[in-house]
Amino acid sequence: MTNPDIVLAGAAGDLGTRIARALVRRGDTVRALVRPDLAPGDRAHLTGLGVTLTPADPADVSSLAAVMQGATCVVSALNGLHEVIVDRQRVLLEAAVRAGVPRFIPSDYSEDFTATTPGDNRNLDLRREFMTLADQTPLQVTSILNGAFMDMLGAEMPIIQPRIHRVLYWISADQPLDFTTKDDVAAYVAAAALDDTTPRFLRIAGDTLSARELARVLSDVTGEPYRTLHVGNLGLLGLMIKVAQRVAPQPGEPFPAWQGMQYMRDMFSGRGKLQPLDTDRYPEVRWTSVHEQLSNHRPG
Numbered sequence: 001m002t003n004p005d006i007v008l009a010g011a012a013g014d015l016g017t018r019i020a021r022a023l024v025r026r027g028d029t030v031r032a033l034v035r036p037d038l039a040p041g042d043r044a045h046l047t048g049l050g051v052t053l054t055p056a057d058p059a060d061v062s063s064l065a066a067v068m069q070g071a072t073c074v075v076s077a078l079n080g081l082h083e084v085i086v087d088r089q090r091v092l093l094e095a096a097v098r099a100g101v102p103r104f105i106p107s108d109y110s111e112d113f114t115a116t117t118p119g120d121n122r123n124l125d126l127r128r129e130f131m132t133l134a135d136q137t138p139l140q141v142t143s144i145l146n147g148a149f150m151d152m153l154g155a156e157m158p159i160i161q162p163r164i165h166r167v168l169y170w171i172s173a174d175q176p177l178d179f180t181t182k183d184d185v186a187a188y189v190a191a192a193a194l195d196d197t198t199p200r201f202l203r204i205a206g207d208t209l210s211a212r213e214l215a216r217v218l219s220d221v222t223g224e225p226y227r228t229l230h231v232g233n234l235g236l237l238g239l240m241i242k243v244a245q246r247v248a249p250q251p252g253e254p255f256p257a258w259q260g261m262q263y264m265r266d267m268f269s270g271r272g273k274l275q276p277l278d279t280d281r282y283p284e285v286r287w288t289s290v291h292e293q294l295s296n297h298r299p300g
């Protein structure tokens with residue numbers, strides 16, 4: 001029996017590299033889609049992962065379809081804005097259909113964008129737009145939703161304030177929040193890529209805890225008392241987002257400060273909460289808790 005052949009887009013990125021490693025560890029053949037003019041440094045990086053470099057024009061359906069022949073699943077780990085999440089993934093989608101690839105996993109790694117309010121979160125709106133395109137194809141499309149990346153608890157997601165020993169929250173300190181490490185997401189994606197029975201959505205959380213519970217974890221990990229700090233309601237957070245968009249719009253950045261605030265609004269409102277969870281679907285995946293993550297990567 002031959003190993004499954006997986007096509008991976010975005011293998012050079014942070015999450016893409018982790019997915020590539022997870023697939024290779026499973027013994028799969030991984031074709032990493034790369035530009036024909038790939039820089040030598042990126043070529044060496046990807047070759048070191050154990051993947052097969054597959055040059056193709058990312059804007060050419062025919063070129064991509066030719067290198068996808070015989071693959072069992074296309075996995076996207078592309079990161080960007082409309083020209084990537086919608087436009088480049090649409091070309092991938094069309095190429096997969098033309099090549100007869102049966103399955104497609106889009107780059108939807110996020111909180112539950114199917115339950116959030118359109119217009120409230122730019123990055124989730126892009127995923128919602130691509131979902132409409134994907135669901136018009138005959139492919140078996142599976143979106144994997146993982147809440148917030150646990151690795152971002154710190155400077156990138158500053159609800160933890162080490163200097164004042166506080167965990168910030170909006171609305172309620174008891175709202176459950178979903179977190180998953182990037183490595184755990186990658187391991188789950190690798191398992192799902194080999195599973196031809198996946199549903200349209202898989203929802204996972206390495207750990208789920210509230211701001212109040214997060215403060216208890218930090219107290220235990222650091223040996224210093226952490227408490228929660230209420231910083232406002234949804235209205236105030238919405239106003240802060242508008243101010244941040246005006247002061248530092250950064251329209252070309254995938255994750256400016258105001259985008260992170262939009263994610264916080266969805267998480268603390270409960271709209272982005274993942275349920276029901278499919279975390280136990282692949283028993284071989286070992287999940288990292290927030291306690292373990294912060295013990296190994298203390299904030300501050």
